[in-house]
Amino acid sequence: MVRSYFTHDNWMEEQADGGVPLYDDCYVEDLRTLKLAPWAMRGCDAAFIRFTDMGGVTEARVQEIPAGGTLKPFKLGVDEMVYVLNGRGFASVWGRSTEVRRDFEWSAKSVFIIPRNSWCELRNMEGDRPVRLLHFNYLPIAMSVISDPAFFFNNPETTGSLIDDADANFFSEAKDIVKEFGSAWGSVGGQVWRGNFYPDLLAWDKLVESRGRGAGGGSVYMYVPGSEMSCHMSVFPAYTYKKAHRHGPGRLIVIPGGDGFSIMWPQGGEDDKKIYRWHEGSALTPPDQWFHQHFNLGDKPARYLALHPPVQFIGKEQDAQGNSTEVNIDYVDEDPWIRQVFEEELGKRNLTTGMPDVCYTDPDYQFKSLSAS
Ligand SMILES: [Fe+2]
Numbered sequence: 001m002v003r004s005y006f007t008h009d010n011w012m013e014e015q016a017d018g019g020v021p022l023y024d025d026c027y028v029e030d031l032r033t034l035k036l037a038p039w040a041m042r043g044c045d046a047a048f049i050r051f052t053d054m055g056g057v058t059e060a061r062v063q064e065i066p067a068g069g070t071l072k073p074f075k076l077g078v079d080e081m082v083y084v085l086n087g088r089g090f091a092s093v094w095g096r097s098t099e100v101r102r103d104f105e106w107s108a109k110s111v112f113i114i115p116r117n118s119w120c121e122l123r124n125m126e127g128d129r130p131v132r133l134l135h136f137n138y139l140p141i142a143m144s145v146i147s148d149p150a151f152f153f154n155n156p157e158t159t160g161s162l163i164d165d166a167d168a169n170f171f172s173e174a175k176d177i178v179k180e181f182g183s184a185w186g187s188v189g190g191q192v193w194r195g196n197f198y199p200d201l202l203a204w205d206k207l208v209e210s211r212g213r214g215a216g217g218g219s220v221y222m223y224v225p226g227s228e229m230s231c232h233m234s235v236f237p238a239y240t241y242k243k244a245h246r247h248g249p250g251r252l253i254v255i256p257g258g259d260g261f262s263i264m265w266p267q268g269g270e271d272d273k274k275i276y277r278w279h280e281g282s283a284l285t286p287p288d289q290w291f292h293q294h295f296n297l298g299d300k301p302a303r304y305l306a307l308h309p310p311v312q313f314i315g316k317e318q319d320a321q322g323n324s325t326e327v328n329i330d331y332v333d334e335d336p337w338i339r340q341v342f343e344e345e346l347g348k349r350n351l352t353t354g355m356p357d358v359c360y361t362d363p364d365y366q367f368k369s370l371s372a373s
Contacts, residue, residue, distance in 0.1 A: 006056040007147040008140035026052035032281040051285035057250035065124040073121040077152035079227040080114045080137040087131025090123040095161030104171040111198040118161040171197045192221040201256045209369045215240040216367030239354030241295040244329040248315020249288035258302030264292040
């Protein structure tokens with residue numbers, strides 16, 4: 001086999017040689033049913049998904065815990081964000097000493113963080129079915145800096161963990177704060193959330209209006225204490241769609257709930273537009289600088305969770321003042337085929353669009369805000 005350039009790719013391909021599936025794609029229709037296989041390192045069924053252009057940037061893998069089962073404790077040298085695809089379970093996290101151990105329950109659509117260099121034991125609390133977790137981290141970047149994979153797995157030399165000095169609330173529900181720090185995700189002065197545990201992203205209703213992307217959608221930005229990891233969830237109304245935009249690589253989108261599709265195409269590839277249908281458990285990544293656009297066919301607001309790469313890969317353009325800015329295509333400028341496809345898809349279900357005609361002619365049209373309703 002021809003090996004890749006990045007240490008992390010080589011390491012992943014070694015795991016694949018050992019039997020763990022390694023998928024290369026920009027889309028998985030349902031992570032809950034993706035075919036997994038035993039992975040000796042973790043003692044569970046797993047699969048890696050090297051979503052397009054995520055190589056060398058972010059890692060995504062699915063792990064399964066059998067019915068009533070417990071995975072052996074594991075210590076990873078980088079922070080890891082976990083999204084619960086289904087089921088219900090229990091996590092125990094400790095650092096230098098098991099005396100400072102934090103335990104918490106998670107369930108479908110929770111997000112939690114396993115802090116770097118802490119031991120974590122994951123248990124399935126349901127006796128009749130396996131649970132599946134989506135794990136996401138910046139290990140590819142870390143392995144580019146320290147090109148020794150063994151350094152990151154159960155390394156007895158790395159003993160310091162955030163959990164060592166953690167208070168009892170380390171995994172309590174996240175708290176809202178006013179963003180006064182300089183990361184490019186979310187606007188300075190806006191409301192964001194900070195914490196290591198987000199119990200249910202399908203129920204989360206604390207949204208901030210995200211006017212720039214159209215359709216009256218709202219979003220919530222989630223930050224991790226003591227880490228550069230972050231993510232956001234975007235929510236947009238029934239029978240509407242967001243503006244197309246593009247940015248850098250390494251973002252992973254997973255769908256907590258909804259029914260719709262996305263269209264993606266490369267810059268200059270107007271004729272290469274492709275439709276990706278999604279529902280709960282679907283995942284996709286917009287390849288580097290590809291335009292992408294999300295469409296809600298459902299009768300409820302649709303939700304997608306976007307797991308962020310390191311902020312160096314945000315890949316937005318800079319305006320004259322040097323601020324990062326989105327590269328959007330306004331509705332008035334979009335290919336008419338976009339609107340046509342959306343209305344055709346709705347028509348197949350005897351539904352009509354929630355997009356007002358005026359948004360296609362008035363660039364200043366303001367949608368009613370979902371978060372204000
Ligand atoms: Fe995007």
